[in-house]
Every structure is written in C-alpha cells, then in structure tokens.
Amino acid sequence: MNLILLGAPGAGKGTYSEIICAKCKIPAISTGNILRAAVKNGTEMGQKAKSFMDAGALVPDDVIIGIVKERLGEPDCANGFILDGVPRTIAQAEAIERMGIRIDKVLELSVADDVILQRMAGRRVCEKCGASYHIQNKPSKTPGVCDACGGKLVIRKDDNPDTVRDRLKAYHEQTEPLVAFYKERGKLATVENQKTLAENVAAVLHALGVEA
Secondary structure: OEEEEEEOOOOOHHHHHHHHHHHHOOOEEEHHHHHHHHHHHOOHHHHHHHHHHHOOOOOOHHHHHHHHHHHHOOHHHOOOEEEEOOOOOHHHHHHHHHOOOOOOEEEEEEOOHHHHHHHHHOEEEEOOOOOEEEOOOEOOOEOOEOOOOOOEEEOOHHHOHHHHHHHHHHHHHHHOHHHHHHHHOOOEEEEEOOOOHHHHHHHHHHHOOOOO
C-alpha cells in the first residue's frame, strides 16, 4: 500500500504512522530525513538540492519529489510506504503525479483546532534525551521529570499556543486543499477524531482495510 497521511500539526500522524508501519511492514518516508541523507550521500537529486541550499534558496518541488522518488526506489519500499511531510501543497501533489509515483490511498486525520490546541498544550519533551510525554495521555511518573534519564521536561517552542495557531493557519491555507484534490481522484479516506487513542487506532486501521 502506497499511502499519504494528511492532517494538521498534532493530529497524530506520527503516532498512526508507527502503528501502520508495524502492521503493514512498510516504511515511513520522512521528507526532512531523506533530503539530508540525499545531500550527504551526493545522489543526483541530492546534489541539485545542495546547490539551492548553498545559495540560500528554497529547494524546488520537483527536486524534493525527485529525492522522494529516489528513496522509494529502495528495496524496503517494494511492498509500499507512508509519505510523511509531503505533499504539503497542490503543487507538490501534482509533481508527485508527474514523477509517476503511484498513490493508493490518502488518509485524512480530521481533528478540530481546539482539540489540537489542547493536545499540544499538554505535550512535554525531555530537554536532555528528547523523550516525549503528555500531561494527560502519557504523563511521566514524577511531574516535570523524564522517566528515562531524569532530565527536565519542557514545552517545545512548536507547542506554544501562538506557534500552534500559526502552524494551523498555514495548514488550512496550504495543505488542507489536498483533501479536495485527492477526493476528486477517489483516493481519500477521512477518519474523524474519536474519544480515545484505541478508538482512533481502530478507525484508522478500518479505513485502510487492515485487521486490528
């Protein structure tokens, strides 16, 4: 299954991506990670990306998608993949089509903005080891202290309410139009937010036709 996960920051893409990867034995392809790897390894597309980055310019969509296509050609993607962080815009989705990358299904995680703000406000990260917690859903044993290393738990800048609102605004303006784009192509499945994580996981797997 070649899959794209769509959803606002904090909708749970990372969580469900891990679960789908384990269930379906397919890798999650993170755009940021493979861009850095392509540049480091000096691939053809990586060299193109580096020329733009060295000039302080944005890497064009076609180069980003070219790097994605290079990564999707590796053996671990033979049975499918999950795209994480791409496409972010209609232009990138169109570039994916031009590159001949087949997408079987696009899963939209639909979560209201106020729920996301509440979720993000409760997130905490260890400043030493990077372990992630949530004051309600995944609290540490001692408030403010990491279970793994004893480091201090802090609120990431990205989880600050004002920053979250800015990120949500950008999502609605730039990425949300992809919902209609893929719906027109008959590839969209929408999962509405449920009351519990277990219910959300069941809904996601059901939408993909995967046994829980």
